[in-house]
Amino acid sequence: MKKRALGIYAALALAFLHLPLAVLVVFSFNSGRFTVWEGISLRWYSAALNDPQLAEGLLNSVIIAIVASVLATVIGTMAAYGMWKRSARVLEGGMLLSLVTPEIVTGVSLLALFQWVFRFLHLHLGMYTVIIAHVAFSIAYVMIVVSARLRGVDRSLEEAAMDLGANQWCAFFRVTLPGILPAVIAAALLALVVSFDDYVITSLVAGVDSETLPMVIYAMARRGVSPMVNAVSALILVLFGALIVLAERMREQ
Amino acid sequence: MKRRAFLLAAGAAASCARDRRPRLNVFNWSSYIDPATIDRFEQDFGVRVRYGTYESNEEMLAKAITGNSGWDVVFPTHSRLDPMARNGLLAPLDHRRLPSLGNLDRRFQAPAWDRELRWGIPYMWNGTGIAYNRAQVAAPRTWSALWDPKLKGRITMLDDPEDMIGACLLKLGYPFSSTDERELQAAKAEAVRQKALLRAYLNAEVRDQLVAGDVLAAQMWSTTTAQAIHAGANLGFVYPEDGYPLYCDCACVLRESTRYELAHEFLDYLLRPGVAAANARVADTATANGAAQKMLPNDPILYPPEEIYARGVWPPSLPSAAQRYRDRLWTEIKAA
Amino acid sequence: MNPRSWFLLPARVWMALFFAAPLAIVCAYSFLTRGDYGGVEYPWTFESYTRLADPLYLAILWRSLWIAGLSTAICVALGFPLALFVSRAGKRKNLYLQLVLLPFWTSFLVRTYAWLFILRDTGLINTVLSALHIIHSPLPLLYNDGAVLLGLVYSFLPFFVLPMYATLERLDPALAEAAADLGAPPWRTLWRVVIPVSKPGIIAGAVLVFIPCLGAYLTPDLLGGGKSVMLGNLVQNQFTTARDWPFGAAASLVLMLAGAILLVLLTTRRETKRLL
Numbered sequence: 001m002k003k004r005a006l007g008i009y010a011a012l013a014l015a016f017l018h019l020p021l022a023v024l025v026v027f028s029f030n031s032g033r034f035t036v037w038e039g040i041s042l043r044w045y046s047a048a049l050n051d052p053q054l055a056e057g058l059l060n061s062v063i064i065a066i067v068a069s070v071l072a073t074v075i076g077t078m079a080a081y082g083m084w085k086r087s088a089r090v091l092e093g094g095m096l097l098s099l100v101t102p103e104i105v106t107g108v109s110l111l112a113l114f115q116w117v118f119r120f121l122h123l124h125l126g127m128y129t130v131i132i133a134h135v136a137f138s139i140a141y142v143m144i145v146v147s148a149r150l151r152g153v154d155r156s157l158e159e160a161a162m163d164l165g166a167n168q169w170c171a172f173f174r175v176t177l178p179g180i181l182p183a184v185i186a187a188a189l190l191a192l193v194v195s196f197d198d199y200v201i202t203s204l205v206a207g208v209d210s211e212t213l214p215m216v217i218y219a220m221a222r223r224g225v226s227p228m229v230n231a232v233s234a235l236i237l238v239l240f241g242a243l244i245v246l247a248e249r250m251r252e253q
Numbered sequence: 254m255k256r257r258a259f260l261l262a263a264g265a266a267a268s269c270a271r272d273r274r275p276r277l278n279v280f281n282w283s284s285y286i287d288p289a290t291i292d293r294f295e296q297d298f299g300v301r302v303r304y305g306t307y308e309s310n311e312e313m314l315a316k317a318i319t320g321n322s323g324w325d326v327v328f329p330t331h332s333r334l335d336p337m338a339r340n341g342l343l344a345p346l347d348h349r350r351l352p353s354l355g356n357l358d359r360r361f362q363a364p365a366w367d368r369e370l371r372w373g374i375p376y377m378w379n380g381t382g383i384a385y386n387r388a389q390v391a392a393p394r395t396w397s398a399l400w401d402p403k404l405k406g407r408i409t410m411l412d413d414p415e416d417m418i419g420a421c422l423l424k425l426g427y428p429f430s431s432t433d434e435r436e437l438q439a440a441k442a443e444a445v446r447q448k449a450l451l452r453a454y455l456n457a458e459v460r461d462q463l464v465a466g467d468v469l470a471a472q473m474w475s476t477t478t479a480q481a482i483h484a485g486a487n488l489g490f491v492y493p494e495d496g497y498p499l500y501c502d503c504a505c506v507l508r509e510s511t512r513y514e515l516a517h518e519f520l521d522y523l524l525r526p527g528v529a530a531a532n533a534r535v536a537d538t539a540t541a542n543g544a545a546q547k548m549l550p551n552d553p554i555l556y557p558p559e560e561i562y563a564r565g566v567w568p569p570s571l572p573s574a575a576q577r578y579r580d581r582l583w584t585e586i587k588a589a
Numbered sequence: 590m591n592p593r594s595w596f597l598l599p600a601r602v603w604m605a606l607f608f609a610a611p612l613a614i615v616c617a618y619s620f621l622t623r624g625d626y627g628g629v630e631y632p633w634t635f636e637s638y639t640r641l642a643d644p645l646y647l648a649i650l651w652r653s654l655w656i657a658g659l660s661t662a663i664c665v666a667l668g669f670p671l672a673l674f675v676s677r678a679g680k681r682k683n684l685y686l687q688l689v690l691l692p693f694w695t696s697f698l699v700r701t702y703a704w705l706f707i708l709r710d711t712g713l714i715n716t717v718l719s720a721l722h723i724i725h726s727p728l729p730l731l732y733n734d735g736a737v738l739l740g741l742v743y744s745f746l747p748f749f750v751l752p753m754y755a756t757l758e759r760l761d762p763a764l765a766e767a768a769a770d771l772g773a774p775p776w777r778t779l780w781r782v783v784i785p786v787s788k789p790g791i792i793a794g795a796v797l798v799f800i801p802c803l804g805a806y807l808t809p810d811l812l813g814g815g816k817s818v819m820l821g822n823l824v825q826n827q828f829t830t831a832r833d834w835p836f837g838a839a840a841s842l843v844l845m846l847a848g849a850i851l852l853v854l855l856t857t858r859r860e861t862k863r864l865l
Contacts, residue, residue, distance in 0.1 A: 010674035020703030034464045079600035100848030102804035105841040109611030115319040124323040136607040168592035208323040233695040240694040244687045311829040453732040453814025467710040580831040588818045
């Protein structure tokens with residue numbers, strides 16, 4: 001009985017989480033420009049697919065998200081591993097502090113840093129500054145997820161491997177890492193999502209060539225040209241929904 | 254291993270075949286230009302234009318202030334020209350490179366904020382007034398219409414301290430850009446009084462609610478309202494009789510830019526009547542280009558007739574202390 | 590250098606360069622004076638901090654703490670059963686987890702705008718309710734504290750569900766079974782066995798919700814109609830419209846201090862430290 005009640009509750013909760021998405025998708029088919037229903041139309045989808053700014057924003061977002069999440073996952077996993085057996089207080093504290101920092105502060109402070117550095121190096125803001133910023137705030141997330149998993153790992157496995165002659169690196173790559181791989185992948189996914197959806201920090205440190213999808217969408221939404229935004233969001237949903245289903249199929253095999 | 258090396262080499266070769274045309278980086282408000290303008294400029298002058306957009310002056314300023322944002326041309330609102338110039342962010346314009354300057358409307362040939370047109374070329378302009386739902390509300394006449402108790406809960410004001418506090422000042426008969434503390438405190442009292450009747454502080458997002466009838470009267474920019482009306486909404490717009498602010502966005506060249514001549518060619522291109530008219534048509538905004546204006550329909554919302562225009566003021570940039578005082582008031586109003 | 594230091598090196602370098610150094614700059618900013626159009630100038634001064642001691646800002650801080658606390662409590666209450674369900678879903682665990690995360694792939698701003706449509710006077714809820722003749726005039730669901738709470742809970746629920754799920758997943762089912770064997774009804778098992786054991790997860794999840802709620806500005810702005818000021822709005826405003834970076838820096842350092850204190854209190858408790 002309790003299982004059923006819990007199931008009903010979960011269905012309601014998930015419905016709550018997905019209600020705005022449903023609204024979004026429905027209105028992406030609205031033929032009118034305002035959020036007043038006027039009839040069905042695909043015009044916003046064709047507008048979205050033909051918009052060069054959107055296409056470019058999407059490409060930039062994907063590139064930045066992939067590079068940033070790979071870097072953050074590598075750095076964060078290594079850090080979590082290093083902190084596993086003996087804590088590194090300062091680093092850990094710093095990472096947790098980065099979680100507590102408001103986005104605008106992270107963005108403005110990095111902008112200030114770049115401004116100062118660029119005076120000497122004669123560089124400009126660009127994709128790389130966005131990537132640097134994204135990695136900086138993602139590392140903490142990765143570290144937390146991987147650390148949590150590492151706590152459940154038996155240390156004696158590594159010790160046994162090292163007794164048998166493996167060095168630290170070998171022990172990590174061939175003994176521990178395979179065991180925590182699901183957590184590492186989960187952390188990478190988290191870093192990917194966080195990077196893909198970021199607006200505040202990105203808009204501050206983005207350069208001339210590095211407009212991302214959230215920046216494009218934000219600009220559109222503020223102007224009130226919403227139906228195209230809805231179409232884009234619906235397309236993104238379909239894309240990621242498909243990816244998830246695919247991942248599930250692969251996992252089951 | 255071999256495949257990787259090949260791909261790397263191919264990538265390097267491809268980058269060598271990259272665009273060698275001169276580049277110009279233009280940072281403008283969103284939806285403020287005809288995309289064809291950029292394409293034609295690129296073709297006619299054999300250059301490549303990198304076009305970026307922003308939603309607020311502050312966003313643009315945050316980049317420009319770094320001194321190496323990478324942008325060449327920006328479009329600040331007129332009240333920002335003076336501080337930007339004083340902070341050494343703008344390059345003085347060379348009129349010899351701008352032969353089409355005469356196309357500007359006579360009102361903008363020597364504007365109050367930049368008499369010699371030294372820092373920026375007026376591009377597009379708009380004013381703030383009252384947008385209302387024509388089906389349910391009679392045309393308002395003064396700012397006090399937004400304090401009408403009959404419209405309780407269906408009124409919005411702009412989420413902008415300058416516009417919002419300014420409207421309160423005008424309602425009381427004080428100047429829009431007053432720095433007198435007594436007057437500002439009175440304006441603050443008005444704003445706090447209005448909060449009981451106010452639905453929310455909203456910018457362009459209120460458009461949908463105006464159309465749907467949730468909101469009956471809103472403090473709104475003329476361009477946003479005109480755009481909604483042209484898209485079929487049953488809205489009206491009024492420039493209040495007690496006065497209203499006008500804003501002009503000007504094309505400027507950043508001092509950090511290394512493409513001074515090319516930037517000027519772009520500014521001059523924007524001044525061509527056909528080009529300016531096309532931009533104004535797409536942006537659905539009032540253009541400062543007199544020659545272009547003749548080619549466009551005369552929309553009284555975008556181009557208020559002379560008697561109404563005379564009531565408008567161009568807010569100047571305020572001194573730092575006044576700015577701070579107003580900001581403090583803004584926080585107090587919001588927190589009340 | 591021993592291998593462990595090599596593992597820690599990239600993180601140390603990155604955080605030092607791109608977190609600690611910028612943060613030091615922000616600290617310095619908080620002691621400087623406001624530049625005319627953004628940026629900072631000399632002289633050094635404590636002014637930003639003394640300004641913060643004003644009752645106006647203390648009221649804002651208090652209000653932010655209150656709303657963040659309430660949002661967190663609601664997230665815990667709503668999120669715990671959901672996490673419990675997912676952790677017990679057997680083979681479909683991952684699928685449900687992905688379903689919880691799916692909304693996050695669309696833009697945060699766009700989702701919030703969707704809520705605007707759902708909640709407003711001519712929006713989804715009011716239209717449906719009046720069509721069913723349950724109400725005769727629209728309910729004011731938008732531009733008030735309730736809407737802000739809804740928005741915050743909506744945005745941060747997954748932040749609670751994920752760590753809660755992580756804890757519950759590793760829970761030994763034998764515990765609950767033992768309690769049931771000893772005759773405890775399901776509610777009693779939940780209240781006296783499952784919840785106390787998963788307390789570290791609850792606390793960790795609550796912190797992960799509370800801290801961003803404290804600094805949130807977009808949700809209170811959009812769903813609250815800009816009619817009230819929370820700490821996040823204050824900070825945001827200082828760095829944009831008000832162009833008072835020193836004051837914004839001081840306010841955000843206070844915000845970070847509140848969060849840091851919470852984290853320190855957390856990490857000194859061994860059970861929760863293991864979770865973080």
